[in-house]
Amino acid sequence: MSERKATLQISGQEAVEFPIMVGTHGNDVIDIRSLGGKTGLFTYDSGFLSTASCQSKVTYIDGDKGELLYRGYPIEQLAEQCNFLEVAYLLKNGELPNKAEKEAFEENIKNHTMVHDQITRFFNGFRRDAHPMAVMVGVVGALSAFYHHGEDYSKPEVRRIAFNRIIAKMPTIVAMTYKYSIGQPFMYPRNDLDYTANFMQMMFGTPCEAYKPNPVLVRALDIIFTLHADHEQNASTSTVRLAGSSGANPFATIAAGIACLWGPAHGGANEACLNMLEEIGDVSKVPEYIARAKDKNDSFKLMGFGHRVYKNFDPRAKLMRKVCYDVLTELGLENDRLFKLAMELEKIALEDPYFVEKKLYPNVDFYSGIVQKALGIPTDMFTCIFALARTVGWMTQWEEMITDPEYKIGRPRQLYIGAARRDVAPLEKR
Ligand code: CMC
Numbered sequence: 001m002s003e004r005k006a007t008l009q010i011s012g013q014e015a016v017e018f019p020i021m022v023g024t025h026g027n028d029v030i031d032i033r034s035l036g037g038k039t040g041l042f043t044y045d046s047g048f049l050s051t052a053s054c055q056s057k058v059t060y061i062d063g064d065k066g067e068l069l070y071r072g073y074p075i076e077q078l079a080e081q082c083n084f085l086e087v088a089y090l091l092k093n094g095e096l097p098n099k100a101e102k103e104a105f106e107e108n109i110k111n112h113t114m115v116h117d118q119i120t121r122f123f124n125g126f127r128r129d130a131h132p133m134a135v136m137v138g139v140v141g142a143l144s145a146f147y148h149h150g151e152d153y154s155k156p157e158v159r160r161i162a163f164n165r166i167i168a169k170m171p172t173i174v175a176m177t178y179k180y181s182i183g184q185p186f187m188y189p190r191n192d193l194d195y196t197a198n199f200m201q202m203m204f205g206t207p208c209e210a211y212k213p214n215p216v217l218v219r220a221l222d223i224i225f226t227l228h229a230d231h232e233q234n235a236s237t238s239t240v241r242l243a244g245s246s247g248a249n250p251f252a253t254i255a256a257g258i259a260c261l262w263g264p265a266h267g268g269a270n271e272a273c274l275n276m277l278e279e280i281g282d283v284s285k286v287p288e289y290i291a292r293a294k295d296k297n298d299s300f301k302l303m304g305f306g307h308r309v310y311k312n313f314d315p316r317a318k319l320m321r322k323v324c325y326d327v328l329t330e331l332g333l334e335n336d337r338l339f340k341l342a343m344e345l346e347k348i349a350l351e352d353p354y355f356v357e358k359k360l361y362p363n364v365d366f367y368s369g370i371v372q373k374a375l376g377i378p379t380d381m382f383t384c385i386f387a388l389a390r391t392v393g394w395m396t397q398w399e400e401m402i403t404d405p406e407y408k409i410g411r412p413r414q415l416y417i418g419a420a421r422r423d424v425a426p427l428e429k430r
Contacts, residue, residue, distance in 0.1 A: 002019075002020050002021070002022045002028065004020045004028075005017045005018065005019060005020060006018045006019075006020055006030040008035075008039070010039055010041065013039060016035075016038045016039060018030050018031055018032055018034070018035070019031045021055075023055075024060070025060050025062065025069075026060060026062065027052075029052045036413075042413040042415075044415055048233075048238070052233075053233055053238060053241070053410070054233065054241065054400075054401065054404070055404070055406075056232070056233070056397065056400060057071070057094065057400065058070070058071065058091060058230060058232075058393070058396055058397060058400060059071075059091075059230045059231060059232045059393070060072075060232070061231070061232050061309050061310070063307070063309035063310045063311050063312070064311055064312055065312065066310055066312045066313040066314065066315050066318075067315060068231075068315050068316065070087065070090060070091055070229065070230060071090050071091065071094055071095070073090070073096075074315075075226075075227065075315055075316060075319070076315065076318075076319060078090070078226055079223050079226050079227060079319050082096065082226070083194070083195075083196075083222055083226075084195060084196060084222045084225040084226050084229070084389070085102070085105060085106055085109060085194075085195050086102055087225075087226045087229050087392070088167055088229065088392040089101065089102065089105050091229060091230055091392050091393060091396045092163055092392070092395070092396050092399070105164075106194070106195070108164050109164055109167060109168045109195065110168070110189075110191045111168075112164050112165045112167075112168035112169060113168045113169065113171070113172050113189035113191075113198070114169075114172065114188065114189060115143075115169055115172055115173065115176075116146050118146070119139065119142065119143070119146070119173075120176070120186060122138065122139050122142050123135070123139070123176060123177075123180045125138075126138070126180070128180065128181055128183065129181070130181075131262075131380055132174075132177045132178065132181060132380055132381050132383075132384050133258065133261075133262040133268075133380075133383050133384060133387070134262075135177045135180070135181075136173065136174070136177060136255075136258050136384055136387060137255050137258050137259050137262070138255075139173050139176075139177070140166075140170075140173060140251060140254055140255045140258055141251065141252050141255030143166070143169070143251035144249040144250075144251040144252040144255075146251075147162065147165065147249075147251055148249050148251075151249075153250065153402065154402075159250075159399050162250050162251075162395070163395045163396075163399070166250075166251065166254060166391055166395060167391060167392060167395070170387070170388040170391050171189075171195065171198065171199035171202060171388060172189055172202060174199070174203075174381070174384045174385065174387070174388050175187065175199060175202030175203045176202075177381070177384060178203055178378070178381055178384075179202075179203075184206060185206070185207055186202075187201060187202040187203075187205050187206070187207070188202075189202060193213065194218075195222075196218050196219075196221050196222040196225065197213040197218045199221070199388075200213050200217070200218060200221065201213060203376075203377070204376060214330070216326065216327070216330040217327060217330065217331075217375055220323045220326060220327045220371060220375065221375060221385075223319065223320075223323050224320070224323065224368060224371065224372070224385065224389070225385075225388065225389040226389070227316040227319060227320060227364060227368075227389075228316075228364070228368075228385075228386050228389035228390055229389050229390065229392045229393050230390070230392065230393025230396065230397070231390075231393065232309075233397075234266065235260050235261075235263075235265075235266050236257040236258075236260040236261040236266060236267065236390065236394070237257065237390075237393060237394060237397050239256050239257050239259070239260040240253050240254065240256060240257040240394040240397060240398055241397055241398065241401050241410065242410040243256040243257075244398045244401060244402065245401060245407070245408070245409045245410040246409050247402075247409075250395065250398055253394075253398060254391055254394055254395070254398075257387075257390070257391075257394045258387045261383060261386060261387055261390065262383055264303070267365075267383045267386040267387065267390070268383050269303055269304060269363070269365040270304070270364075270365035270368045270369040270372070270382045270383065270386070271369065271379050271380060271382045271383055272303040272304075273303040273304035273365050273366055273369050274338070274369035274370070274373060274379050274382070275303075275379065276289075276302070276303045276304075277338045277341055277342055277345075277369075277370075278338070280341060280345070281341075282341070283340065283341055283344045286341070286344050286345050286348055287348070289302070289345075290302070290345075290348055290349060290352060293305075293349075293354075294352075294354045302345070302349060302355075302360070303365070303366075304362055304363055304365045304366030304367075304369070305349060305355065305360045305361065305362055305363065305366065306358075306360040306361075306363065307361070307363045310361065310363065311359040312359065312361070313361045314361060314362070314363045314364055316363075316364035317361070317362050317363055317364050317366060317367060320364050320366075320367040320368050320371065321362075321367050323367070323371055324339070324367045324370055324371045324374075327371050327374050327375065328370075328374055331374055333374055336370075336374070338370060338373070339370050342366065342367070342370055346362055346366070349362075350362075368382070368386075369382055372385060
């Protein structure tokens with residue numbers, strides 16, 4: 001709390017004061033929890049444009065500066081100097097692991113990568129052409145049937161095991177989802193490989209021959225995971241917090257996060273962006289699509305552009321752009337048609353007054369689709385990769401919420417604008 005107070009003067013009522021809470025960085029907030037009791041009024045903030053839904057120590061974003069910090073560390077330093085599992089450890093525990101902690105954590109994750117054999121049966125219930133995110137919602141939600149009875153999530157050790165379990169199993173489930181869609185056998189995890197290389201062998205290996213991961217591509221995918229690991233109180237994280245606030249099973253809660261992430265305005269944007277590039281098809285068509293994006297009467301938007309929080313640039317996009325170059329160079333795809341098209345679109349949009357005035361810059365999803373496609377990941381699997389990585393953030397934020405002494409079930413209010421109270425007329429008089 002600060003010495004400063006906010007005073008609210010509502011006509012016809014006495015002025016009321018509210019405390020102002022101060023954070024480490026960023027906007028301070030007016031604590032209005034007593035507003036309803038003091039004034040009989042609520043606030044209206046659909047879309048949460050001005051409302052902090054919680055206090056958090058996990059991630060900080062400065063949208064104007066284009067800064068993203070996990071537990072205080074800049075994303076650029078983490079992406080360069082750490083691997084995804086170190087970042088996962090950091091997010092969960094608040095500090096980076098030392099060498100012994102890192103090794104113990106990696107070893108523990110390896111011990112949880114297999115899924116219960118019954119889980120494999122769930123896949124058979126899905127159509128082979130089902131959207132992979134639909135399968136993910138179902139299968140990850142089903143984990144709650146395996147880890148529920150007797151689990152007391154108020155105990156730190158039970159939460160630690162739940163975290164390790166799901167972080168370890170997400171690559172296995174994502175890879176199984178892919179293998180099922182193409183009719184190939186599921187691949188078991190391999191403990192001689194590290195987290196991301198193992199994921200790639202479960203995705204692209206077959207029982208017929210040994211899979212040799214390419215270190216450049218493994219590193220690129222590992223960075224993609226790091227860049228997506230958490231992003232403050234975004235829609236899917238808020239969904240996880242709200243679902244978990246009732247005391248729901250964490251695995252079911254993560255399934256709710258996956259459902260939210262699927263939408264094209266959120267994690268589905270990388271898939272939508274690649275589909276858009278395919279639709280544009282050729283550099284000569286770029287001006288036509290830019291014009292459509294600016295036309296108020298056209299619902300078309302440039303996917304991969306704009307962000308609710310970043311209004312100068314998305315620091316993840318900068319890193320992803322570099323990863324994109326590295327991967328395409330490694331694979332000899334510098335002249336890839338879609339990449340060239342994307343670069344042209346980026347150039348024109350960055351110079352166009354409409355996009356400049358509205359501060360619409362490429363976001364992380366603009367490049368991540370191109371990288372993933374080059375890695376051999378099919379378009380409709382992109383959001384599953386995002387979900388795999390974001391599970392770290394979801395579980396961390398879920399734990400932060402349920403261990404917060406001020407934790408309450410999430411229950412927004414509303415402004416009711418429906419019919420006024422009325423009586424039901426008898427059937428013959430309606
Ligand atoms: N193309 C064209 N116009 C746009 C775009 C775009 N991609 N994004 C925003 N605008 C316009 C919008 O029409 C509005 O215009 P006006 O002020 O005339 O009504 C103005 O810019 C402000 O946009 P908004 O939709 O009110 O902003 P928002 O903060 O509510 O939405 C957004 C942010 C990300 C949903 C939106 O920019 C968008 O739909 N972008 C495309 C989808 C996308 O790439 N999403 C991925 C986000 S990054 C991944 C993640 O973190 O989940």
